[in-house]
Each structure stands twice: as C-alpha cells, then as structure tokens.
Amino acid sequence: MTAPLNRAAEWVSPEHQPLVLGGLVLLSLTVFLAAAWPKYKVLRLAAADTTRFGDPLKRLAHVWRIVFAQTKLLKRPGPGWMHALIFWGFCILLLRAAQFFAIGFFPGLPFRALGGFWQAYLFIKDIFVLLVTGAVLYAFYRRLAARPPRLTLSAEGLLILALILIIMMTDALFEAAFFELYPAAASPWSPVGYFTARAVFDHCPVAAVQAWHNFAYWGHIVAILVFIDLLPRSKHFHIVTSFANVYYANISGHAEPPERLDFEDESQETFGVTRIEEFSWKSLLDLHTCTECGRCDQVCPALNSGKPLSPKEFTVALRGHLNAATPALLGGGATTDRPALAGDSIADETVWSCTTCGACEEECPLEIQYVNKMIDLRRGLVMMESRFPHELNRAFKSLETNGNPWGFGRDSRADWAAELGVPLWDKNRPTEYLYFVGCNGSFDNRGKQVAAAVVRLLQAAGVDFSILGKAEGCTGDPARRAGNEYLFDMLAAQNAETFRANGVTKVVTHCPHCFNSLKNEYPAFGARLDVFHHSELLGRLVADGKLAPGGAAAQGNVVYHDSCYLGRHNKLYDAPRSVIAAGGQAAREPENSRERGTCCGAGGARFLLEENTGTKMSHNRIDELMQTNPDTIAVSCPFCVLMLEDAVKSKNLSVKVKDIAELLSQGKTTD
Numbered sequence: 001m002t003a004p005l006n007r008a009a010e011w012v013s014p015e016h017q018p019l020v021l022g023g024l025v026l027l028s029l030t031v032f033l034a035a036a037w038p039k040y041k042v043l044r045l046a047a048a049d050t051t052r053f054g055d056p057l058k059r060l061a062h063v064w065r066i067v068f069a070q071t072k073l074l075k076r077p078g079p080g081w082m083h084a085l086i087f088w089g090f091c092i093l094l095l096r097a098a099q100f101f102a103i104g105f106f107p108g109l110p111f112r113a114l115g116g117f118w119q120a121y122l123f124i125k126d127i128f129v130l131l132v133t134g135a136v137l138y139a140f141y142r143r144l145a146a147r148p149p150r151l152t153l154s155a156e157g158l159l160i161l162a163l164i165l166i167i168m169m170t171d172a173l174f175e176a177a178f179f180e181l182y183p184a185a186a187s188p189w190s191p192v193g194y195f196t197a198r199a200v201f202d203h204c205p206v207a208a209v210q211a212w213h214n215f216a217y218w219g220h221i222v223a224i225l226v227f228i229d230l231l232p233r234s235k236h237f238h239i240v241t242s243f244a245n246v247y248y249a250n251i252s253g254h255a256e257p258p259e260r261l262d263f264e265d266e267s268q269e270t271f272g273v274t275r276i277e278e279f280s281w282k283s284l285l286d287l288h289t290c291t292e293c294g295r296c297d298q299v300c301p302a303l304n305s306g307k308p309l310s311p312k313e314f315t316v317a318l319r320g321h322l323n324a325a326t327p328a329l330l331g332g333g334a335t336t337d338r339p340a341l342a343g344d345s346i347a348d349e350t351v352w353s354c355t356t357c358g359a360c361e362e363e364c365p366l367e368i369q370y371v372n373k374m375i376d377l378r379r380g381l382v383m384m385e386s387r388f389p390h391e392l393n394r395a396f397k398s399l400e401t402n403g404n405p406w407g408f409g410r411d412s413r414a415d416w417a418a419e420l421g422v423p424l425w426d427k428n429r430p431t432e433y434l435y436f437v438g439c440n441g442s443f444d445n446r447g448k449q450v451a452a453a454v455v456r457l458l459q460a461a462g463v464d465f466s467i468l469g470k471a472e473g474c475t476g477d478p479a480r481r482a483g484n485e486y487l488f489d490m491l492a493a494q495n496a497e498t499f500r501a502n503g504v505t506k507v508v509t510h511c512p513h514c515f516n517s518l519k520n521e522y523p524a525f526g527a528r529l530d531v532f533h534h535s536e537l538l539g540r541l542v543a544d545g546k547l548a549p550g551g552a553a554a555q556g557n558v559v560y561h562d563s564c565y566l567g568r569h570n571k572l573y574d575a576p577r578s579v580i581a582a583g584g585q586a587a588r589e590p591e592n593s594r595e596r597g598t599c600c601g602a603g604g605a606r607f608l609l610e611e612n613t614g615t616k617m618s619h620n621r622i623d624e625l626m627q628t629n630p631d632t633i634a635v636s637c638p639f640c641v642l643m644l645e646d647a648v649k650s651k652n653l654s655v656k657v658k659d660i661a662e663l664l665s666q667g668k669t670t671d
Contacts (some may be wrong), residue, residue: 021104021221028225035232036240038326039288042277045329049259049280052248059247066246072365076295079142082135083365086164089132096125096171100220119189125171126192133168136161150294150312156234163227170220172196177213181206238289242366245289248282249367255358255569257521258375261485271485272379276322276341277329279376286368287319296360296370299592301599301621302353306614309353311360311370314346318373321345342377343387351377352389355617356481356604357564362595374604378483392482395608399487403473404439405608414469416441416448420455423466427502433458433465433537434504436518438511439474440638446645447638453661454510454534461546463537465508471498475517482605492517496527510534510661512565512637513603519570533566535576535636535660542582547664549582555656555663556631560587561621561644562597563637576636579660588628598624602639618643622651632656634663 065071068091070084139161143153175193179186180201188194201209231237238245250256259280261271273279296311297303303310318341325338339345354374361369381387395405402410414424416437425434435458441451458465476491498504499522507529509515519531541547558580566572573594580587592598601607601617611617622644625633633648633655635641645657 017107018105021101024221024225025101028229031229032232035229036237038330039232039237042322042326042329043281043284046277046279046281046284049282052282055251058251059249062249062251063243063246066249066365066367067243070365072363075363079293082138082142085128085131085135086139089128089135092125092128093132093167093171095121097224100174100217100224103217104221119187122187122190126190129168129171129192133165136165136168148294150297152292152294152312154235156230156236160227160230160234160236163223163230166223167220167227170216170223173200173212174216174220176201177209177216180204180209181213235290235292238291238366241285241289245282245285246367248285250369253571254520255361255516255565256369256372257524258372258480258485260524261379261489263486263489270380271383272381272483273373273376274341274380274384276318276325278380279373283369283373283376284322286373287315287322289366290315290319290368291366292316293365295363295365296368299359299363299596299598301355301357301359301601301617305601305617305620307349307353308347308613309350314350314370314373315368317345342381346377348381348387349613351381352609353613354604355564355599355601355606357599358568359564359596359599362568375481375483378481379485380483382483383486388483389609391609392484392605395478395482395605396484396487399474399476399479399491403491404443405474405478406439406443408443410473411470413437413442413472414467416443416451417455417467417469420452421459422455424469425466425471425502425504430503431464431466432506433463433532434499434507435465435467436475436507436509436511436514437467437472438509438514438638440511440642442472444638444642446641450510450638450641450659450661453659453665456665457538457541457547457661458508461541463541468498468502471502473498475514475522477513477517478605478608480517480521481603482608492522492525496522496525499527499529504529506530506532508532508534508537510636510638510659512563512570513639516565516569533570533572533575533636535566535572535579538661538664539575539578539582542579542664549584549664555583555634555658557629558583558585558587558632558634558663559590559625559628559630560593560634561590561600561625561640562593563635563640564597564599564603566636567597568595576634576660579664580634583663587634588630590624590628592624600637600640600643602637602643607639607642616647616650618647619650622647622653626653626655630655632658632663634658634660636660 070080070087073083074080142148143151143158147153172192173196175190176196179193179197186194186197201212231239262268270278290312292312294312300309300311321339321341328338342348342351351374354371356371356374358371361371394407398407399405402408423431425431435454437451440447473495474491475495476488479491480488507518509518509531510533512533515531515533518529522529538547542549560577560580562573566576577587598621599617600621601611633644635644635657636659638659641657641659648655648657
C-alpha cells in the first residue's frame with residue numbers, strides 16, 4: 001500500500017476535510033475572542049503606564065530568563081521541573097500542532113519528505129511527549145493525592161491537565177497507526193510511534209487501525225481547540241499573557257517605586273485606587289497572569305503569622321472583581337452596581353496586613369507585582385475615604401509638624417550627636433558625604449546607639465562627613481507605605497530642596513528605608529544623589545585598610561538577618577556579609593535568607609501599628625534565626641533591630657541583636 005503522505009484518514013473525505021477543519025477553527029476562534037476581547041478592551045481603558053516601553057533588548061533577555069529558561073520556577077525543583085517540562089514540551093510541539101492543521105488543510109503536504117531535519121525533530125518531539133506525559137501524571141498526583149495546601153484544586157485545572165494528556169496520547173496513537181498502515185514509513189527515529197505500533201496495533205485489522213488513525217487525528221485537533229477556548233475563561237489565560245507580563249515587568253534591578261501623583265493637576269478627581277479601572281493596565285495584566293500556584297503564599301510573613309492576607313487570594317479577588325465589573329466598564333451596565341473594591345472585594349484588614357516586604361514578588365514565577373497595588377489601595381483609603389488604622393493619626397500629624405512619626409520635637413533631632421563631635425553640614429564648606437541619620441537613629445534610644453557606632457567608624461577611618469541636624473526631615477517612607485501620598489510628597493519635596501540648596505551630592509545612611517527612598521524615589525523630585533548604605537561604605541573602608549577587621553569574632557556564632565528593603569528591594573546581599581566576614585568568620589545563614597529572607601514585620605509602616613492578629617512576625621523570624629544556634633544576630637536595619645530585640649525579650653532569649661556597624665566598631669582602626 002502506498003502511503004498518502006500526512007493525510008488524515010477517511011472519516012472526512014479529502015475534499016471536505018479543509019472545510020470541516022476550517023469550520024472548527026473558525027468556531028474555536030470565535031469562542032476564544034468572545035472571552036478574550038473584552039479583557040483586552042478593559043486593559044485599554046485602564047490607567048496609563050508609559051514607563052514600560054524602553055530597553056527592548058533588556059526586556060527580551062528578561063523574557064528569555066524568566067519564561068524560557070524558567071529560572072524562578074526551578075528554584076523549587078519538584079513542581080518547577082514539572083511546569084518547565086510541560087512548557088518546554090509545548091514549545092517543541094508547536095511545530096507538531098502546525099503539522100496536524102496543515103494535514104487537514106493541505107492533505108498532500110510532504111512533511112516526511114523533509115529528510116534529516118524532520119527525522120531529528122520527530123525524535124526530539126517524541127522525547128518531549130514522554131516527558132510531558134510524565135509531568136502531567138505527576139501534576140495529577142500532586143493535586144489529587146499529595147495536595148499541598150498552597151494549591152487550589154479546581155475542576156478547570158484537572159480538565160486542562162486531561163486535555164494535555166489527550167494531546168500527548170493522540171499524538172502517539174496517530175503516529176503509531178500511521179506506521180502500522182504504512183510500514184515503509186515506520187522509523188525508529190519516532191520511537192514512541194514506532195514502539196506503540198508494535199505493542200498496540202500489530203494484530204489489529206486494518207479497518208480498526210484506520211479508525212484509530214482517524215480518531216487520533218480529530219481527537220488531537222479537538223483537544224487543542226477546546227484547550228485554547230478554555231484559556232481566557234480560566235487561570236490558564238497566563239499561557240497567553242505571561243510573555244507580555246514578563247516583558248513589561250520591572251527590570252530596573254531594584255523595587256519599582258510607586259508612581260508619583262500630580263497634586264497640581266486640577267483635573268484629577270481621585271487619588272489612589274478606589275475603582276478597579278484606576279489600576280494601571282500592567283496591574284490588570286498581572287491579574288490575568290496569576291496561575292494560583294500559591295508560591296507567594298508560602299513566603300508571605302503576614303499569612304504565615306496568621307494575618308488575613310494571602311497574596312494569591314488577594315490577586316484572585318481582584319481578578320474576580322475585574323471580571324464582574326467588565327460589562328459595566330464596557331458600557332453594558334451601571335458602574336454604581338458593583339461592590340466597593342476595598343472594603344467589599346478586599347477587606348481593609350487585608351490591605352493593612354502587608355509589610356511591603358516584596359517576598360511575594362520575588363517568588364512569583366511570572367513577575368506579578370503586589371506591593372504597589374497594596375499602596376494604591378491604601379492611598380485610596382487614606383486620601384479619598386480617610387479610612388485607616390487609628391494608630392496612624394498621630395504618626396501622620398507628627399510627620400507633618402515635626403518631621404518624624406513619633407512626636408519628638410524637630411529641634412532635638414541632632415541631640416544624639418552632641419558629644420560625638422559630628423559637624424553640621426556647611427554649604428560653603430561641604431563635606432564629601434552627608435550622613436543621613438533618619439528618624440530612628442535620631443530619636444529612638446536603641447537607634448541612637450547604631451548611629452553613634454556608624455559615626456565612630458567614619459571618624460576613625462577619616463571619612464569627611466557631616467549631618468544636617470534639625471534641617472533633616474523624615475524621607476516620608478512610612479507616609480508613602482501607609483498610603484498618605486500627599487504627606488510623602490510634601491516631606492520628599494522639602495528634603496529634595498534642602499539637598500539642592502546645600503549642594504548635597506553623596507549620601508550615606510544606615511537605614512535601608514531611607515536608602516531606598518533617597519536612591520530610588522527622590523529622583524522624581526529632582527534629587528539625583530549618589531546614595532550608599534553604610535554596609536557598602538564600611539566594607540570599602542575595610543578593604544582599603546582604613547578600618548581594621550574585628551568585632552564579629554568576639555560575638556560567638558553570628559547569624560545574619562537580611563533586611564527586606566536592603567535585600568529584595570535593592571539587591572544588596574553581599575556588602576553586609578563582607579563586613580561581618582571581615583571580623584574573622586562568615587555569618588551563618590538561616591534557612592530563609594538573601595532573596596528569601598523572612599520579614600521582621602516592620603516594613604510598610606507596620607512598625608507604627610499594633611499586631612493584634614495571629615502571632616508576631618518578628619517572633620516567627622526569631623524562631624527561624626535561632627535554628628542556627630547563634631550568639632549574636634547581625635542586622636543592617638534599625639527597624640529590624642527594634643523588632644528582633646522585642647522578640648528576643650518576649651521569648652526570654654539570651655542572644656544579642658546588633659547592627660553590623662556595632663560589630664565592626666568593636667574592632668580597632670588602623671594607623
């Protein structure tokens with residue numbers, strides 16, 4: 001029998017086959033667009049975001065790392081390899097899918113006449129058919145047997161897995177039946193089809209093999225089309241949106257600052273987000289890209305300490321609100337009929353539970369952003385509805401009148417330095433560095449000890465520096481993270497003007513929150529500074545021989561706790577560790593460290609709020625750190641010092657908590 005190359009069998013006659021297939025494709029495309037097109041139109045209606053179109057080559061490289069190389073997924077090997085194999089398999093099998101449709105539209109196309117290339121492709125394709133099949137079976141096991149708590153078990157998810165399995169099986173059956181019908185075409189280069197033909201069809205009548213061939217072809221086509229039509233109606237829409245979401249992600253190398261609001265724009269009626277369409281188009285694209293994998297939940301310090309915040313459920317709730325509001329947004333219903341975004345769809349307590357630590361964003365394999373959505377919702381609650389935790393009332397008033405959140409007088413800001421001989425900044429004789437002390441180092445008793453240690457080290461190393469004294473004000477970080485953008489704008493503008501008027505160009509600070517604001521957020525206010533965290537400067541002074549290593553060795557076993565705003569937000573992991581290592585021993589690492597370091601609970605202005613629900617986040621973090629049997633916990637953030645020392649006292653532990661400057665200051669300076 002002569003093989004009609006790549007002809008689907010005879011359930012549909014060759015002359016009608018293109019019409020039938022064309023009808024199925026047209027129907028599928030119509031069903032897909034009916035669900036996907038409204039989502040696209042709503043994205044067009046959302047708030048603008050013009051910051052995501054530069055650096056195309058850098059963005060394409062980012063897509064390659066995150067999407068194609070699956071670097072984030074593979075941080076968790078088991079499920080990571082499962083998803084990666086399915087994704088890579090689909091990439092390989094795209095050409096195979098094209099062949100199936102080409103067979104239907106052009107029955108005589110000689111794919112098998114492509115020679116060595118086609119043989120090599122079929123071999124690789126068969127390998128991935130096996131790998132994808134194994135990955136899908138493992139996925140079924142995880143969902144139906146292992147059932148990790150972070151996974152959401154859904155019928156649609158099981159259906160998608162079933163369709164993938166059908167696509168793999170019908171591919172193998174189609175090839176096997178073809179080889180059985182046309183033995184001359186059989187090739188060990190297609191091992192799955194070759195051996196399936198021997199195992200399944202060797203003793204089958206020709207008519208039965210022909211029927212299986214027909215069934216496999218049309219089953220494969222229908223499974224692909226049904227799979228496509230399910231995408232915009234399920235979480236699996238990420239298969240369509242993930243490439244764009246990663247391409248337009250934050251590629252700056254540091255946390256993306258919240259957008260600065262224009263309070264001079266008289267046409268702007270609302271500030272923050274009170275309605276779903278006030279989110280940017282990228283924020284809404286995030287919602288369509290969430291796979292509900294739950295990786296964000298695993299690392300969320302709020303959720304893991306019993307707070308009512310699940311990053312996954314937060315995103316799913318926003319997506320549900322968006323889908324429900326879509327008809328009204330597109331003109332099909334009244335906009336007043338939908339529930340409130342914050343308060344109904346998202347509980348207030350959920351919004352205020354977030355520490356803005358960024359762990360969820362670091363873990364998300366598709367670069368979904370959570371922190372700025374929380375800040376946008378807080379802005380809406382604070383500035384439009386005056387609805388926020390009562391503890392913030394005093395903090396907001398004090399920030400406005402005294403330039404710090406605790407009510408201390410502005411004139412006492414430099415009292416801590418009275419006996420240390422620290423000069424005040426003189427714009428006529430400026431020093432090389434401005435030491436920006438921050439509110440904690442200026443007013444908190446424990447923070448003053450850290451500031452004094454920094455001063456002693458800089459003086460001993462001969463660094464030319466001075467402070468602003470009472471001319472320094474809070475950077476506004478707690479105001480911005482708490483949603484009071486107007487107050488942040490005022491504080492940042494005042495500081496930026498002070499920097500310009502005094503000719504400040506280089507700043508060192510020991511507070512990661514000040515560091516982040518000055519370095520990443522103040523450029524929007526015209527203050528473009530060279531900003532250094534004290535760990536960077538101290539490490540350089542040790543390396544240059546201006547400070548002698550010492551101190552750490554005298555503290556016994558030292559474990560290092562990563563600050564969220566120094567680590568995840570600014571990718572500074574090695575500098576503080578080098579300062580500790582200069583003392584003669586490397587810091588021990590807790591199980592969760594570096595980009596996965598657990599938050600102490602202070603960020604997001606949470607240090608101003610009572611923690612009345614669940615356990616304290618600082619207590620959870622101390623439990624993790626104590627697993628390394630430390631004598632000293634080294635930190636590089638004054639708020640981490642406060643939170644962790646509070647946990648140490650509450651748990652009656654003997655371990656010490658010290659800033660890296662305090663460790664280094666116990667050494668001796670060189671001559």
